Amino acid sequence: MQAKVAANQKTGKSIDNAFASHFAKSMFLAVCGLVTLSFFGTRMFTHVDLNLYGYMVGTIIFIGGFFYRFIAWGERPPTKIFIKKGIKLLFRKSTPKTSVEHLATYNFIWNRGIYRWTQHILIGWGCILSCFVTFPLVFGWMYFTMDDNGYYSIIAMGIRVITVPANGIIANLSYNALNITAVMVIAGVCMALYRRLKNMQARAEQKFMYDFLPLYMLLLVSVTGLSLTFMNIFLRGAGQPAMSLIHQWSVIITLIYLPFGKLAHIPFRPMSVFARNYREHYAEQSMKGCKVCGDEFVSTEQSKDVVEVLGVNDIEFQTKEGHHLAEMCLPCRRKYRIAQFSGFPIHELKVKEANQNAKG
Amino acid sequence: MKKRLYLELENCIGCRSCLAACTQCGGHEERNRNYVYDVNPMVNRQTMPLMCLHCVNPACARSCPAQAIQIHETGAVLSALVEKCIGCQNCTIACPYGIPKFDTEQNLMYKCDLCIDRTKDSIPPMCASVCPSNTLQWLTDEEIENKKKQFNLDNGKWVTSIPYLEGETNVKVNLPGILQGITKLF
Ligand code: HEM
Ligand code: SF4
Ligand code: SF4
Numbered sequence: 001m002q003a004k005v006a007a008n009q010k011t012g013k014s015i016d017n018a019f020a021s022h023f024a025k026s027m028f029l030a031v032c033g034l035v036t037l038s039f040f041g042t043r044m045f046t047h048v049d050l051n052l053y054g055y056m057v058g059t060i061i062f063i064g065g066f067f068y069r070f071i072a073w074g075e076r077p078p079t080k081i082f083i084k085k086g087i088k089l090l091f092r093k094s095t096p097k098t099s100v101e102h103l104a105t106y107n108f109i110w111n112r113g114i115y116r117w118t119q120h121i122l123i124g125w126g127c128i129l130s131c132f133v134t135f136p137l138v139f140g141w142m143y144f145t146m147d148d149n150g151y152y153s154i155i156a157m158g159i160r161v162i163t164v165p166a167n168g169i170i171a172n173l174s175y176n177a178l179n180i181t182a183v184m185v186i187a188g189v190c191m192a193l194y195r196r197l198k199n200m201q202a203r204a205e206q207k208f209m210y211d212f213l214p215l216y217m218l219l220l221v222s223v224t225g226l227s228l229t230f231m232n233i234f235l236r237g238a239g240q241p242a243m244s245l246i247h248q249w250s251v252i253i254t255l256i257y258l259p260f261g262k263l264a265h266i267p268f269r270p271m272s273v274f275a276r277n278y279r280e281h282y283a284e285q286s287m288k289g290c291k292v293c294g295d296e297f298v299s300t301e302q303s304k305d306v307v308e309v310l311g312v313n314d315i316e317f318q319t320k321e322g323h324h325l326a327e328m329c330l331p332c333r334r335k336y337r338i339a340q341f342s343g344f345p346i347h348e349l350k351v352k353e354a355n356q357n358a359k360g
Numbered sequence: 361m362k363k364r365l366y367l368e369l370e371n372c373i374g375c376r377s378c379l380a381a382c383t384q385c386g387g388h389e390e391r392n393r394n395y396v397y398d399v400n401p402m403v404n405r406q407t408m409p410l411m412c413l414h415c416v417n418p419a420c421a422r423s424c425p426a427q428a429i430q431i432h433e434t435g436a437v438l439s440a441l442v443e444k445c446i447g448c449q450n451c452t453i454a455c456p457y458g459i460p461k462f463d464t465e466q467n468l469m470y471k472c473d474l475c476i477d478r479t480k481d482s483i484p485p486m487c488a489s490v491c492p493s494n495t496l497q498w499l500t501d502e503e504i505e506n507k508k509k510q511f512n513l514d515n516g517k518w519v520t521s522i523p524y525l526e527g528e529t530n531v532k533v534n535l536p537g538i539l540q541g542i543t544k545l546f
Contacts, residue, residue, distance in 0.1 A: 038516060078425040079452055091384055108467035112442070199386075265443040271426065272446035272467065279448065298453055306423055306453040313422040317456045325456045326527070331456035334395055334410050340525075341369055341408060342399045354398045354407070356379065 026067045058252030067265065069259040077312045081305050086274025089281050102272045122188030130181040182222040189219045214262045217254040224250055267354050290329035291345050297329035363498050365488055365531040374407035378382040378487035378496055385475045385486045393461060393472045409495060412459040412472035413529035423454035435530040436474040445469050456526040504532055
């Protein structure tokens with residue numbers, strides 16, 4: 001909160017002021033974009049599937065919430081810096097590799113534990129693949145036709161992409177795509193819930209709205225989605241209309257919730273690529289030496305940016321030696337504090353840090 | 361009754377029980393999140409713990425672009441949310457005491473969360489639970505006030521935190537012996 005307030009004071013605008021215009025503009029552009037895409041995708045609205053109307057409304061509300069949340073986020077001084085410099089550094093050679101590792105294969109979650117990685121691959125890719133299938137259908141960017149000759153075609157943006165035998169593997173995969181992804185999500189969510197039972201970590205610090213609700217919502221979406229298929233095949237469609245409504249309702253609620261809770265990490269995570277580029281790029285440019293021991297511990301740019309961000313928040317850490325605390329490396333900064341307590345300047349002593357690795 | 365962590369720094373005997381206990385708290389994944397420092401290793405054996413002080417206006421959280429560092433209603437400044445931390449390390453640079461630790465492999469910051477699932481129910485954090493020398497204590501404001509009376513300093517030097525710290529903190533720090541000029545045999 002304070003960060004936001006401070007940011008406003010600096011720019012001299014009220015948040016509503018900056019906000020209304022940014023928000024309205026983004027919203028307008030996004031809706032125009034959707035309508036245009038749908039216009040072409042549906043060959044001038046001749047192939048609109050009105051069963052999916054609820055999703056359309058849901059998506060539009062979602063986009064509203066998304067901009068609301070993220071424009072406010074982007075106004076925070078540290079976020080602004082990373083977005084601005086991140087975009088500038090987007091064309092580094094390492095960007096594709098970093099993006100894949102951070103956003104698709106999640107190598108860093110692997111390092112947190114194989115269980116956590118498997119869980120996230122199942123949930124994350126389950127959801128992403130579902131969206132790849134669902135959204136184009138909803139907005140009419142893609143649809144399927146069955147030709148008389150037993151062939152089945154996928155039409156995307158009005159172009160026949162692929163025509164396959166109606167009982168072949170690809171056709172079967174595409175009929176069942178949403179069933180497969182639903183099973184992935186259910187498995188992943190169950191792993192996450194099981195982890196909360198087994199491991200206190202996953203339970204600590206968390207509230208129902210933040211932690212459990214998104215998991216239950218994902219579960220509800222997947223289970224109702226799967227039961228649609230089940231009713232189709234085994235109950236000859238009995239109960240379908242009601243279930244279809246419940247399913248739509250759950251998807252819409254999840255979409256609306258997304259920008260505000262735990263799932264808000266999905267649209268925000270690409271920032272981790274920005275952050276990595278920022279660290280790599282400025283580290284190559286020039287490194288900051290610790291004001292006490294001279295060790296290079298961070299890039300000059302980041303040190304400068306952090307000091308500036310703290311300044312915007314009215315936090316000034318000037319030492320009596322005349323530098324900012326952020327200009328000291330971490331061990332020196334810790335020793336410097338001990339020196340403030342004890343009066344003995346241990347940070348100037350060339351001894352290595354005492355043992356910090358007591359094991360439990 | 362709201363209690364807070366209270367440190368009498370020079371009681372520390374350097375046993376590192378607090379570090380060991382820290383590793384065992386639910387959610388800490390067997391890594392400790394605090395420090396124990398020698399004060400003047402060439403001369404004596406005095407040590408002091410250095411803990412996150414849970415600043416009232418935490419520099420770590422203010423500098424985080426991802427809002428990954430949340431402030432709990434008890435005032436505890438929590439460790440980075442695992443799904444939000446983007447690994448920029450701003451927080452490690454911003455903290456005036458050099459507290460947050462960073463794991464490059466996991467691309468994740470971790471720091472003292474005051475054992476939030478214990479302290480939110482008024483159970484002392486792991487470190488204060490095990491400290492054998494009363495360096496780390498878990499006290500009400502009233503009890504801290506009583507200590508102040510007990511160390512009846514006429515030099516006006518009873519100070520928890522300021523001016524030895526950079527800003528107001530939820531954890532209170534004190535140096536009763538040193539401030540009273542009592543010489544200790546280390
Ligand atoms: C853009 C790519 C994404 C990245 C980089 C990402 C990153 C992360 C990270 C780092 C965590 C913490 C995992 C841990 O430490 O255990 C997490 C958790 C989570 N992610 Fe993602 N995520 C992405 C996409 C998604 C998608 C598409 C979904 C689907 C809805 C999703 C759903 C979740 C859920 C439900 C959790 C919480 C798991 C739990 O509470 O145990 N994520 N994500
Ligand atoms: S001591 Fe450092 S890590 Fe702890 S709350 Fe203050 S700024 Fe954050
Ligand atoms: S390293 Fe993580 S917790 Fe620290 S400032 Fe960056 S995003 Fe926030």
